[in-house]
Amino acid sequence: MTLTVARVGITAVASSLPGREVTTADLQARVAAASGLPLPAGTFAQTTGIDRRRVAADDEYASDLAITAARRVLADADLDALDIDLLLYASATRDMVEPATAHVVQAALGSRAHALDVTNACNSFLNGIDLARSMILAGRARRALVVTGETPTRSMRPRLDGMAQARTAFAGYTFGDAGAAVLVEPVEAGGIVDVDSETYSEHWAVGGIFGGGSRHPRGDEHTYFTGNGHKLRGVFEKIGLGLLERVAYRTGFGWDDYAKVLVHQVTVPYLQRFVEVAGVPAGKLELTLPELGNVASATLGVQLDRVRPGLDPGDRVLFVGLGGGVSLMTMVWEVS
Numbered sequence: 001m002t003l004t005v006a007r008v009g010i011t012a013v014a015s016s017l018p019g020r021e022v023t024t025a026d027l028q029a030r031v032a033a034a035s036g037l038p039l040p041a042g043t044f045a046q047t048t049g050i051d052r053r054r055v056a057a058d059d060e061y062a063s064d065l066a067i068t069a070a071r072r073v074l075a076d077a078d079l080d081a082l083d084i085d086l087l088l089y090a091s092a093t094r095d096m097v098e099p100a101t102a103h104v105v106q107a108a109l110g111s112r113a114h115a116l117d118v119t120n121a122c123n124s125f126l127n128g129i130d131l132a133r134s135m136i137l138a139g140r141a142r143r144a145l146v147v148t149g150e151t152p153t154r155s156m157r158p159r160l161d162g163m164a165q166a167r168t169a170f171a172g173y174t175f176g177d178a179g180a181a182v183l184v185e186p187v188e189a190g191g192i193v194d195v196d197s198e199t200y201s202e203h204w205a206v207g208g209i210f211g212g213g214s215r216h217p218r219g220d221e222h223t224y225f226t227g228n229g230h231k232l233r234g235v236f237e238k239i240g241l242g243l244l245e246r247v248a249y250r251t252g253f254g255w256d257d258y259a260k261v262l263v264h265q266v267t268v269p270y271l272q273r274f275v276e277v278a279g280v281p282a283g284k285l286e287l288t289l290p291e292l293g294n295v296a297s298a299t300l301g302v303q304l305d306r307v308r309p310g311l312d313p314g315d316r317v318l319f320v321g322l323g324g325g326v327s328l329m330t331m332v333w334e335v336s
Helices: 024-035 043-048 062-076 101-109 124-137 163-174 201-206 229-251 268-278 298-310
Strands: 008-016 020-023 052-055 086-090 114-118 144-150 178-186 191-199 260-263 316-323 327-334
Touching: 008 062, 008 124, 008 298, 008 327, 020 024, 024 043, 024 163, 043 163, 043 268, 062 101, 062 144, 062 178, 086 101, 086 124, 101 114, 101 144, 114 124, 124 144, 124 178, 124 191, 124 298, 124 316, 124 327, 144 298, 178 298, 191 229, 229 268, 229 316, 229 327, 260 298, 298 316
Parallel strands: 008 191, 086 114, 086 144, 260 316
Antiparallel strands: 008 178, 020 052, 144 178, 191 327, 316 327
16 A cells, blocks of 8 residues: 655754854964964954854764754654654765765664765755655655754864965854754645755865865865855855745745744855845844854754744744755745
8 A cells, every 4th residue: 555645844853062162262262373373363253253163072973963863853752763764864074984874873773764874065954854855755755864963163274374275264164063853754734845956066166175085085185174155155145046036936935924034054244145135034034153153054953943942833934055066955844
């Protein structure tokens, strides 16, 4: 017998944060001292709008943050790990090149689900939710656990060779660490009602961590984040509005129809520019950047965990994802 599924939604959410907190002032002081560069006091904080962030301990891995969030979401839903038949580790950060970090998470949880990694920079978690939804609609899964664990702070350069390198490395100093998890399964009402994406792969070299693959398999130089933040911002501004206009046209939803608009957050100036260009009311946003920094693909999961207690059945949330590569993604979710 084949079960027909009409609606799929997010039924539980949780997040996790490392215990250690590092202020932006302390981060700048350490980098300046190691580099011997005369960085004016407050440069990092004033440029990014980030006051502090959480940083994983040396023996704390991306999988650990994902496992903590996963255990919380299963407990909140009163489910056993064996109730999951699809486990997606959807993150820009992995424990290792091989095997998939999803297996590390699954071994810790004790589940026996089909497990695999999904990776697409800061859009990984949103892509994972969409893939889980698609597999459920296709009859390949019944209940999915989508998790992310992000430790991008390990890609920050501890020292700079000069101001030229500072410009290409600066985006790395926006990072913070975090984990998140959601359950995705069939629902009777609401659910994920719209998904869209836009990809401009010709910009893949604008920013990233280029080590660990066949191009640069070894060597510290390519394990640090390198990129042009201004160029990335320009690309997102150029192509982002068209995607939002399509969502509005298809769904008929305006800003007033959303209880919350959750946006990937890189720096406060970038977020302010998004609000200005897109016209989204600032009160619809959940601001996590000043206290957590850019937590990569965990950003939307952490924001969702924070706003979920205030949402009622029928409330809608618009997710807006931005990822290196580059890709943009939107998802409209209605609380069941």
